[in-house]
Amino acid sequence: MRAVVLNRKIHRWAAIATALPVFVVVFSGAVLLMKKEVAWIQPATKKGVGHELALSFDEILRIAMTVKAVGIYGWADVDRLDVRPGKGLVKVRARNHWEIQVDMKTGEILQVAVRRSDLIESIHDGSFFHEQVKFWVLFPTAIVLVGVWATGVYLFFFPYVKKRG
Template sequence: MSAQRLLRKIHYWLSPALLISLFVIAITGSLLALKKDVDFLQPPTRDGIAPGLPDRSLASLVTSVNALPAHAGVTWKDIDRIDVRPKDGIAKVILKSRHEVQVDLTSGAAVDTGYRTSDLLETIHDFSFMGDWAKYVLSFGSGIALIFMGATGVYLFALPMLVRRRKRIDKERRRPSA
């Protein structure tokens, strides 16, 4: 089997699996690009009373979250991360349940809550929702396969042009000169 035929078969059979992966990555990536603009994907960042980082402890942020009836009983085990934004005067307490509570850094009051669909989209985007193995096998594998598909695609696209060029040059060499 020639190299051209082998590359064409690999390219042909790898395409459907790669297309599924690329559609997932493209759709979720497009939505993630809009996450700051679409409230459904990520709650908009509210402004606090005053910008700057006041003297507020992390424990007081958890107390502010617990003051909300929907999040009563939240402990440190329930918190995924805290995003402090001194410029906005706000701290985003992001729970493992993908809910976000925005706490004013000056008053300590919870000013907004919402569900972060963008975090779910990120786990789908890099396939980590299936486990860490999927992030490395599927996401990394898709990248490698895409590089391979691009290289073989360029080769298979350019090959007929190179063959025609070679035939034209050979024909011109065989033509008797006058």
């Protein structure tokens, strides 16, 4: 079989085999590019009045527990605390993808909103589907894409090289 025909077959079938994983990664990546611009994806960071943490973590937890809609009943419901001294706030990120922004000096709740960027990131890296997807689907897809790139470059330049030779 001629090299050009073999390259076309490899290129065509590899592109088909990687189409769905590539679509998921590219589409979710495109959405993530907009996370700072679109509040639906990630709530905008508000600004507090102080720049030093005047609240204890237990006080922050108690404040977060007052927002019943978020469903925080203890530390087990909190995914992480994101302390932003420059902005004067603490983001309490719940495991259920809600975010509460608390002024780090006064304890005032500045904003309560759903944070979808973490969910979209888990789709992007494959962990949403299963922890092993990144190793058994996305990594092989990346390797195959290198082959698609190489065969595509070969197929692009082959006519020019053939003309000269």
